[in-house]
Amino acid sequence: MGGARARGVVAGIYAITDARLMPPSVFLARAEAALRGGARLLQYRDKSNDTARRLAEARGLRALCTRYGALFVVNDDPALAQSVAAPALHVGEEDAPLDELRRGLGEEIVIGVSCYGSVERAQRAVAAGADYVAFGSFFPSSSKPLAPVVDLDVLRQARQALAVPIVAIGGITAANGGALVAAGADSLAIISALFAAPDVEAAARRCAALFKEY
Ligand SMILES: Cc1ncc(COP(=O)(O)OP(=O)(O)O)c(N)n1
């Protein structure tokens, strides 16, 4: 059952890397700072088609996550996930169907699915084997400006309806994330409030503290 693979693992701060916010020279150092600050998951999200760089960066992040006991997640790309033996993959509505992914990648890998603002979509994803579901954007996001903003109530409804971990994403900061935790998010997925911050470790620490406060 999907939820069992992810329960207790998909929890806390979920850092998502963004190459635009990090020159290659500091990419791994900033990712490590997020882990030192308490991020429990780290996603490699890179929309470029530079295969060699993507492979090298994914390998580097995977090794870092192993050192910090964090879950390494590849976004969108099952082939890359397989190449680096990633323990987790995140997919959205434009990606391959779950049964196909599961057939190709096996039973062990954690698979997360974007559900935007739809609890019904999340229920279908869980029935098809999703290990966790993600909702958002909850606030306007400079990383994905066209993402529609979703009402906080979606999280409360999802909490009632679903037994798998729930991730919230989109424009999340240490100042606004508490409301999402209080509404039922197990994990907060964050790009810019971590990686555009002058001190990534301190920013991660402030966000991680939300899980103690709420
Ligand atoms: C944890 C998490 N949640 C949502 C997303 C967004 O995924 P998707 O809708 O597939 O969009 P892109 O990230 O591919 O632009 C995510 N990546 N991670």
Ligand SMILES: Cc1ncsc1CCOP(=O)(O)O
């Ligand atoms: C990938 C994604 N999907 C919805 S919002 C978003 C970007 C989140 O980034 P930020 O934390 O900078 O708003």
